[in-house]
Amino acid sequence: MVAVGTVTAFTVEPVGRFLGLRGPEVAPGPPAPPAVEPDPVLRALDLGASGPSAEGLTARLDQVGASPALGNLSGVVLDPASGETLWALDEAVPRTPASTTKLLTAAAILLTVEHDTTLETRVVQGEEPGTLVLVGGGDPTLSVLPRDTPTYNYPDAARLDDLVEQVQAATSEPVERIVVDASRYTGERLAPGVGESDVPGGHIAPVEPVMLDVDRQDPLLATTPRSSEPALAVGRALGERLGVPPDAVAVSREPVAGEGATVLGEVSSPSIERMVESMVLTSDNTLAETLARELAIATGHEPSFAGATTAILEVLAEHGLDVSTVALSDASGMSTENDISPAVLAELLAEAVGPDRPDEVxxxxxxxxxxxxxxxxxxxxxxxxxxxxxxxxxxVQAKTGTLTGVSTLAGIVTDVEGKLLVFALMSDGANTLEARAALDEMAAAIRTCGCR
Known part of the structure; x- marks a missing residue:
């Protein structure tokens, strides 16, 4: 095999010619075809697509949904163009939604806060000599990573290094002490129904108005341990770069930045729109809770779990969604005390994909x-x-939800005939992984049915 490889190598021009060897003459081939110029096209849905009949889809989903892996199942499939219900099973019964809660949170924020809004993290001069105050402005995506390193999933995230450089350029005085002003949010930092183990387990961080990489121990991992004091961790990271020892960094839950304090550095978060997209895509619990507090502030509510959830429900009700049966203890779905029905999830999604309305909802x-x-x-x-x-x-394009014994899936799918459909599926009382796979089968059945 070595000999064959050697001969092959030596019969290739011009290496063989250089070594005085020649291979067989090779006739010139046909000219190369002209380069292909791609013409990408985003094709619109066929508005005339008929889609499945209610009878046909019901027969198919009742069959797939009979799987014992689904435990207690409820759900609904809607045609958003006509508003017709094509399949339903206990669709008005509230169930634990897990992370499909984030659909309500995302909608309320987008309906209220200007989409290009950013959240600022500032460093100001303290009232005492040698003291800096880091003012948390609600951005949990401030990153400890270098500028040229992508973050977990926060495009345009502000960088701690930029803040440090601004501070160093703005003052020549030695820094002896740093105070983190975490007064922007109030109340408990973990929601009712959220376990203490979820913090070291990497699922959520205590909610504070400033964090590094949403308090991920490893900034690039989805699930990685979080700390019990996210704001303190930011202050210490800033102090490390400015030569301030950890024991000279403190956190205040009361305002400490004086009126008219000199701003030494300021960085901005990605836009609200980009952060909402990231929150939904990766099911980021901590990001959901911080954004919900910003919604609370924007609507005049207390920036706490109670204020944020009240704001979510009020905003959605004001825009015509019936949330009379919805109960929320948090904005992320980590809480086991949340209740949402499949009908509410599907109606919200139908609104998002439906025809434009004069009020631009x-x-x-x-x-x-x-x-x-x-x-x-x-x-x-x-x-x-x-x-x-x-x-x-x-x-299938959908928001997932998973808690122990709970699996949910709510989203949109274009069926084999080109018809866009909205669905919401909720299961509890079964093995989580088995139920999740069974819900995927149901969503795939909506895609392939084309049933008459």
Missing amino acids: AMMLRPMLPGLPVAGASGTLGGRYIDNAREGRGW
């Missing part, structure tokens, strides 16, 4: 849609629809 909700994970391709659906339900891969 649909257009305001549109940025929520790119954040919906794509089956087998992105976000929390990136690892699903691989070993099962493959017919839905690339076609």
